Amino acid sequence: MADFLPITKKEMTERGITQFDFICVTGDSYVDHPSFGIAIISRLLESQGFSVGMIAQPDWRNKKDFCEFGAPKYAFLVTGGNIDSMVAHYTVAKRRRSDDAYTAGGKAGKRPDRAVTVYTKALKAIYPEVPVLIGGLEASLRRFAHYDYWDDAVHPSILCSSGADLLMYGMGELQITEIGRRFREGQTVSQMTDICGTCYLTDPVNTPYGAVQCPDFQIVARDKKSYAKATRQQMNEQDEVYGKTIVQRQGDKMLVQNPPMRSLSQSELDKVYALPYMRMYHPSYEPLGGVAAIEEVEFSIAHNRGCFGACNFCSIAFHQGRKIAVRSEESVLREAKLLASSPRFKGYIHDVGGPTANFRQPSCKKQLEHGLCKGKKCLAPTPCKQLEADHTEYLELLRKIRAIPGVKRVFIRSGIRYDYLMEDKNEAFFDELVRYHVSGQLKVAPEHCSNAVLDKMGKPHIETYLAFMRKFYQKTKEAEKEQYLVPYLMSSHPGSTLQDAIELALFLKQNKIRPEQVQDFYPTPGTVSTCMYYTGLDPYTMEPVYVPTDPEDKAMQRALLQYFQPKNQDLVRKALRKAKRFDLIGHGKNALVEGKPAAPQGKYTGTGWKKGNKSRKGKDHSWQKDVTKKGKGNRKRP
Structure with missing residues (x-):
């Protein structure tokens, strides 16, 4: 000890x-x-x-x-x-x-x-x-x-x-x-x-000159437009090259956030990971059963920090920043050899990753001098033309780790950006990813299939995922392996309507995807998506955003992502009826659940129902039989 x-x-x-x-x-x-x-x-x-x-x-x-x-x-x-x-x-x-x-x-x-x-x-x-x-x-x-x-x-x-x-x-x-x-x-x-990367409170008379001033706490607490404006200001200055001091009045004090601290250099990051960690929980916890959080990281290696993907629901960009910092090859190999020498090591390195495993260089050279583009994303909704996608260095690193005596397999579990991977014209990394670094399942995060929702998430459009999926299974077949993609999916994100959730359920059915787990959007401090959730506004456009907050609405959206589970059947039927998607109830090829449609049979055109030569559009397309009354086809509108 x-x-x-x-x-x-x-x-x-x-x-x-x-x-x-x-x-x-x-x-x-x-x-x-x-x-x-x-x-x-x-x-x-x-x-x-x-x-x-x-x-x-x-x-x-x-x-x-x-x-x-x-x-x-x-x-x-x-x-x-x-x-x-x-x-x-x-x-x-x-x-x-x-x-x-x-x-x-x-x-x-x-x-x-x-x-x-x-x-x-x-x-x-x-x-x-x-x-x-x-x-x-x-x-x-x-x-x-x-x-x-x-x-x-x-x-x-x-x-x-x-x-x-x-x-x-x-x-x-x-x-x-x-x-x-x-x-x-x-x-x-x-x-x-005056230390970068720190915040302090001071009397307003001491407020530094030249700072970006956010609306006061008292204002953002009562006015949602001001809250959205403050969020945009805070996100815009979160860059170590051009980020300015930000101030925000808090009662009788002024909060001062100094500009972000620069990222560690490669040699500095190497020194951090060379410190004499015991790499385990304190022995006093052994009688209690240890600490479970060590299990996944004990034989994992973090080779990078930061993420220029900057998804709106993720806090990494606001905490670590968007600039990529990486350890040297020598540092990573030294740690891999240290892991291989452990008596607890079974031959498997669980991960060589970080916030995004396959980022090992800046998204473009311009950001080194000018910072990352304000209010824009490197990968969404489409990759920036300045993006430089190259996995050469990461691939060489993985090859050298695989060659270390005692190492049987090296997996990548912290997640890859498949949109970045698809931009790399050299497919060598993709080939070796499939052949050597997937432990049966590869976790990726398309999150949704509705491009309108993906835009609010700050994610690439679904066409990119579909192209990646086809290529992954093609390469898996060529490698004569049985491997699967496990997509992370999110329900009830700001911008997601019931119709969007139904679209996602249909996407999952058509692509034979049955997710074991789905995640409801969790509004945590410090993200753009949380700002949308609270204000109902996109802080970058100030346009209204639909926010599912009703518990039943959220439950239905979540159930739709696992429409195939018996426990969800009633909720799914309720959701489909509420959305007037009676065509998805019954025994048709696109049906999500069995049951009586409770509506006239016909074709759903996307804007209305069509039966024979007649079509009802808008609100009136939702007519149905009144099964509580006797007689021929008594009709009522809900």
């Missing part, structure tokens, strides 16, 4: 430490692995000569755990954990989850709701003079006034609600390095107002 950072007073004393420089407080069980953000930050500080203690999942209902080590010399560092504490606790239906993969033994309830705020308030009550710095996903995505799905209300910046002294957003290595240096030189946290 001596090689893990101290988690008890006894371990602290055994190391001869009387006071830590920094104490980390996390909502996860302590896992010393580079896929856990707090592990990186703590090991990085340790490598710079600081002493660091770890308080994992403290009991927030009393002072004992927070007082384990006493006060640190410089600051407490607080994170909610690897994922948002509210997402960890609640399903999209706001039902309490029964387990937690980031907690020893999978036990739920070991962290509070809104962990960053609760931990920070507790520390401030016990140690009012000690700086508390917050970071990680939960803090990063709540740095501005934001819509909170669980309260169905707009909340102020987490700096206001928590009382923290400084917020680090994005990937925090360079921020914490600069903060550590300044503390060591004698600066106070109140003097650290």
Whole structure:
């Protein structure tokens, strides 16, 4: 246990430490692995000569755990954990989850709701003079006034609600390095107002000049157009080349977000992954059954960061950024050899990836000097003409990992951008992906088939997926393998109507796809899609967006994606009748469910029903028999 950072007073004393420089407080069980953000930050500080203690999942209902080590010399560092504490606790239906993969033994309830705020308030009550710095996903995505799905209300910046002294957003290595240096030189946290990648609160009189000003918290909390405008401003400045300081009034204080911190260089990223991680959960968790979250990442390798795909429902662009940062080949191979030498290694590297596995270079050379295009996407709705799709370097890396003694197979499980893959004229990577790197199933994310919905998602149109699907199965057949695509699909995203959900159900039936899992859209802080969900507006066009919020509407959309399951039959029939798609009920070749159509037989033209030479359009095409009355064909309109 001596090689893990101290988690008890006894371990602290055994190391001869009387006071830590920094104490980390996390909502996860302590896992010393580079896929856990707090592990990186703590090991990085340790490598710079600081002493660091770890308080994992403290009991927030009393002072004992927070007082384990006493006060640190410089600051407490607080994170909610690897994922948002509210997402960890609640399903999209706001039902309490029964387990937690980031907690020893999978036990739920070991962290509070809104962990960053609760931990920070507790520390401030016990140690009012000690700086508390917050970071990680939960803090990063709540740095501005934001819509909170669980309260169905707009909340102020987490700096206001928590009382923290400084917020680090994005990937925090360079921020914490600069903060550590300044503390060591004698600066106070109140003097650290110029560090990129950080946010702080100040009196309005101290507002920096030249900043982009968002509408105030009080305004965005009551006016949805202002909220949408603020979202667009925040997204537009999230670029390390041209991003400006952003300010937003929060009551009697001004929130200041300094420009984004630059991405780590390749050598800096290599050093981060070369730190002496134990690559496992703390041994004290073994009697509890360990920490499940380590299982998928223990023998996986992250070779990149960032994602220029920037889907609207994804927080990566707002947190990590769109610029791609990569480790060197030597660094990745060193880690692969380290994994292969582990006594627990069975010969399988589960993943060589990152946010998007097959991104290993910028989308174009222009962005290196000018940044990524403001308000535009590199891949959607169609690939930019400046896009440079090349898998050569990634392919060579995978080949060298496959050649390491003891490595039987190397899989890619973190997901690939098939639209980027289709732009690469050299099919060598596609060929070897199919031949060597698919573990029976390849997960990809078309998300929907309606191009109108895909536009709101910031995803490529469905024609791209269909072309990819055909080529994948063609290459799979040529390789004499039995492999399948597993498409990720999302229901009830802003812009998705019941008709769109039906279109997706038909698409799945026609392509013989039966998804085992589908995901309802989850409105989490810090995404464009969440802005659409709350405001009913597209923040880039300010045009209205249909938002499915009614629980029954959402349930029907979800059921349609799994129309073939017996438990969904009644809901699917109800959805089809509501949408006047009686042609899809019964025994026709396109029928989604069995049953009586409860409408005249005929052909659905897309705008109305046609029977013989007559057609009824608009609202009136929904006429049906009144089966409750006697007589010949009594008709009524619902």
